[in-house]
Amino acid sequence: MSRMLSIARAVIADCVRRRVPYVVVLFAGILAAAIPSLPDYGVGVEPEVFREVALALMYVAALVLSLALAANRLPSEFERRTAYSVLSKQVSRWEYLLGTWLGLTAVVAASVAAFTVVVQAVALISYGDFMWVLWVGTLSIALEMGVIVAAAVAVSTVSGPVVVVVASALILFVGHSRSTLVGGAGATDLSLFYPSLDSFNIMLPVAYGGGVSALMVLSMVMVFAGLSGIALLLGVVLLGKRDL
Amino acid sequence: MEQADSAIRVDGARKVYKTVGKSPGRAAVDGISLEVEQGSIHGLLGPNGAGKTTTLKMLIGLVKPTEGIFEILGEDSTSPKGRRHLGFLPEQPYFPQHITAMQALRFYGRLAGVEKQDLDGRAVELLGKVGLDGTERTELSKFSRGMLQRLGIAQAIIGRPKVVVLDEPASGLDPVGQRDIRNLMLELRENGTTVLLSSHQLSEVEAVCDRVSILNAGKVAAEGHIDELLNISGQTSIRVRGLDELPAAVNALAGDVAVSGSVWVFSVEDSAVRSVVDAVDDAGGAVMSLAPKRESLEDYFARLIASARTGVAS
Numbered sequence: 001m002s003r004m005l006s007i008a009r010a011v012i013a014d015c016v017r018r019r020v021p022y023v024v025v026l027f028a029g030i031l032a033a034a035i036p037s038l039p040d041y042g043v044g045v046e047p048e049v050f051r052e053v054a055l056a057l058m059y060v061a062a063l064v065l066s067l068a069l070a071a072n073r074l075p076s077e078f079e080r081r082t083a084y085s086v087l088s089k090q091v092s093r094w095e096y097l098l099g100t101w102l103g104l105t106a107v108v109a110a111s112v113a114a115f116t117v118v119v120q121a122v123a124l125i126s127y128g129d130f131m132w133v134l135w136v137g138t139l140s141i142a143l144e145m146g147v148i149v150a151a152a153v154a155v156s157t158v159s160g161p162v163v164v165v166v167a168s169a170l171i172l173f174v175g176h177s178r179s180t181l182v183g184g185a186g187a188t189d190l191s192l193f194y195p196s197l198d199s200f201n202i203m204l205p206v207a208y209g210g211g212v213s214a215l216m217v218l219s220m221v222m223v224f225a226g227l228s229g230i231a232l233l234l235g236v237v238l239l240g241k242r243d244l
Numbered sequence: 245m246e247q248a249d250s251a252i253r254v255d256g257a258r259k260v261y262k263t264v265g266k267s268p269g270r271a272a273v274d275g276i277s278l279e280v281e282q283g284s285i286h287g288l289l290g291p292n293g294a295g296k297t298t299t300l301k302m303l304i305g306l307v308k309p310t311e312g313i314f315e316i317l318g319e320d321s322t323s324p325k326g327r328r329h330l331g332f333l334p335e336q337p338y339f340p341q342h343i344t345a346m347q348a349l350r351f352y353g354r355l356a357g358v359e360k361q362d363l364d365g366r367a368v369e370l371l372g373k374v375g376l377d378g379t380e381r382t383e384l385s386k387f388s389r390g391m392l393q394r395l396g397i398a399q400a401i402i403g404r405p406k407v408v409v410l411d412e413p414a415s416g417l418d419p420v421g422q423r424d425i426r427n428l429m430l431e432l433r434e435n436g437t438t439v440l441l442s443s444h445q446l447s448e449v450e451a452v453c454d455r456v457s458i459l460n461a462g463k464v465a466a467e468g469h470i471d472e473l474l475n476i477s478g479q480t481s482i483r484v485r486g487l488d489e490l491p492a493a494v495n496a497l498a499g500d501v502a503v504s505g506s507v508w509v510f511s512v513e514d515s516a517v518r519s520v521v522d523a524v525d526d527a528g529g530a531v532m533s534l535a536p537k538r539e540s541l542e543d544y545f546a547r548l549i550a551s552a553r554t555g556v557a558s
Contacts, residue, residue, distance in 0.1 A: 002354070003354070003355055006351060006354040006355055007355075009351075010340070010343075010351050013343060013347070014340045014342055014343065017342035017343065018342060080338040081334050081335075081336070081337065081338050082338050082339055082340060084306060084332070084334040084337070085332070085334060085337060085339070085352060085396070085399055085400075086352075086355060087304075087305065087306060088304045088305070088306065088327065088330065088332035088334070088409075089324075089327060089330075089332075089352070089355045089356050089403070090324045090325065090327050090328040090355070090356075090357065091324060091355055092324045095324075241308070243301075243306070243307040243308055244301070244306040244307065
């Protein structure tokens with residue numbers, strides 16, 4: 001466990017020094033600050049529109065950040081042989097993979113949290129409201145990105161960054177297309193087994209409703225744990241079979 | 245050699261890389277066996293593609309062997325637990341660029357099991373030992389190739405391993421750096437550490453290794469003590485000085501004659517040594533040294549590889 005955490009810490013330190021999170025958060029923050037200047041969608045709903053656009057920006061920024069950090073992390077470590085000095089010690093390949101995922105997910109989650117703070121500041125100035133409900137969106141986005149990072153890390157054990165980005169986009173598309181792709185009822189109802197990311201769809205309740213229930217939060221956490229676990233398990237198997 | 249004395253044991257190592265189609269695949273390593281005594285320095289030599297790096301990678305679990313047993317101090321080294329006494333320097337080591345030397349060594353030290361309270365002290369000590377004093381706070385992006393190599397050696401030994409595997413440790417180092425690494429290897433051996441050294445630098449191998457294994461085309465082409473491999477049986481190398489030219493009696497017996505100033509080096513049959521020494525003495529020369537004639541490792545290596553290529557036994 002301590003070795004896994006050491007690897008996660010090293011990944012966090014490296015990501016922070018690459019300044020990618022700063023750039024993404026800064027860019028997204030500037031955009032968030034510009035939201036109040038958008039044309040009004042209707043009198044009395046500006047804060048709701050603000051929340052919706054802010055969450056959408058947060059989502060896109062988090063996705064870009066996740067893929068930017070995860071797509072080339074392992075391929076470059078294998079290519080530059082930095083992984084050799086780690087894996088030649090008493091470190092299992094699963095510890096290496098999980099440590100990498102943990103570090104990347106922590107960086108993405110921290111960036112989303114920083115983005116939320118910026119959005120809250122803008123909301124306070126523009127609408128006199130802290131909009132604490134945004135943190136539910138933050139949690140949802142961070143968890144969904146955890147799944148995407150896990151999938152990206154798993155795919156990257158055997159392929160390069162381009163394939164990782166394409167595969168991640170495909171997983172995202174499939175994950176949010178259950179209602180379109182799986183229909184039917186009774187014997188043909190496969191929706192229970194579908195790797196759906198729909199649990200993370202909290203845009204409307206956060207932007208326009210009163211937030212989400214504890215059950216929805218629990219559902220998000222369970223989907224995060226289940227799908228991340230499956231992706232990481234696949235990654236461990238693939239990495240375990242691979243020659244470095 | 246008793247198995248209990250083996251720090252490293254490789255038995256029947258084989259690695260076949262699959263090829264496209266129905267062909268049986270290409271064997272990069274084909275039945276290599278090695279035993280390295282505890283507290284010794286063992287050299288691994290061979291041309292490019294001989295299977296050195298693949299063998300090392302199988303030993304430390306980076307490449308999955310097709311067949312074979314790999315042990316370090318009696319434990320399966322392909323499992324993480326079996327590597328707890330191992331330090332490894334990969335060929336041309338690379339590190340995350342945006343961390344400092346101190347941070348890098350702290351990281352590798354934690355992975356190697358160094359106690360938290362000892363990490364900083366050990367890191368500073370090792371930076372000094374490998375000639376990187378004062379670089380604690382320097383980002384690795386500012387390190388030269390040679391400095392990265394030195395840092396690679398430091399991370400390999402930070403956990404005070406009992407077995408160290410070095411893949412081309414002198415690569416990228418200037419002559420002073422190469423000498424430092426040689427001294428470091430000798431110091432490790434003095435402290436009881438076993439070193440497996442893969443190198444193209446034959447002079448380095450000759451200077452420090454107790455035994456060598458020469459690999460070619462995925463197999464062990466020769467293995468033994470340096471002296472056993474290089475000494476030419478029945479021949480003595482003689483170095484004399486003070487002569488403008490060799491006496492006729494010596495000239496008739498001497499082979500491989502080389503001269504520099506008034507110093508002559510040549511070889512003769514063991515049985516002719518006494519008469520040659522007398523002839524040199526009579527001519528007013530002085531014998532500086534007598535030693536068993538030894539082939540240079542370069543010549544031996546080239547001859548071995550050439551004979552393997554032509555299918556002629558050496």
